[in-house]
Amino acid sequence: MRALQFGIFIYDGVEPIDLATFGVLSMARRIAPEIAICTIAPHPGLVTLANGLKVTADFGIDDAPVCDLVIVTGGPTWTAQANSPATVDYIRRVHASRRIASVCTGGMILAASGVLDGAPATTKREVVPPETSPIEVMRAIYPQIDVREAVLVEGPGGVVTGGGVTLCIDTTLHLIASMLGEHVAQETARIMEYQRAWRANREGFAPVAGA
Template identity: 55%
Template structure:
């Protein structure tokens, strides 16, 4: 299964746990492929100085089974980036589109979440406004919900920050197998946290 992790300037580095979970999952399921995509391929400056190299840009990215849009303060620029929005909208026709944290705001701006249930980052430090509340107020065609994961089959959205780990484990469980997901959770020492998060913020599937 081929995953594309979409990054952009000012992504929060913690959201690179999306890549990290898949990297560890390859120990249990080596057929996973992981690639990075950005609006423009090459060096991308994330929040607080971390630099990553995106393997592909939106103009040369190959086909993926799943594209994961990461979150961070840079989402506010990406929702105004025509190339990013056009890329995500086009890929949504034949790819499982996934967001973690405020990546959901970018999928919303691209029209990928219209008519669907979705979640995004909820908790913030005042006076910042909760992205989940912003999504609810700005996108009336989206049914927002505060939870860890919302799986609408072709679109999967996740809650904020470290819940990106739960989103990736959910994808492993539902798109590969429960055994691969459980083994990955075990070896990243996250099994109890995953179960606790599912109990507190139950995933929604339809």
């Protein structure tokens, strides 16, 4: 069976909890061993996440492998990536040839690249006052995007944007379901002991799928 390559885009300042995307895929490999995972950053090597956690990116955007899906993570430094010509160009290239998704404020980076124009999308909502909610920033800066408040939004071409922080788990499970089958996602949620939380999130903060 052909390997299914997932890439997780990280950068200095990413919230460590957004690496739950990697964790969910890691658990899913127990059910679907054809899953392959790599981390991609603006440059390969050391990446310092928010509050000091250090990880090593497998690849930079110039030598990254072709991925079936790239998930863009979020963090308080999303603005630097949104203003980086190299990063937004990489996102456009991935979008043109494969699938791309985001979690949390990674959606703001997708917005800056233009791949969300004319489509529904979401991003992080909750902040510590007096911070401005990123979802309100998305509405203000990118009026061409149909901003929704949801667990996740799937737009045209399979572009998926996820809500904030722990909703990255739900978004990754949704992506697994769409690429490997609902049974793989459900079994992954079961072995993660996340079934009730996943169901509660979908019932209380409904996804917008297939928009």
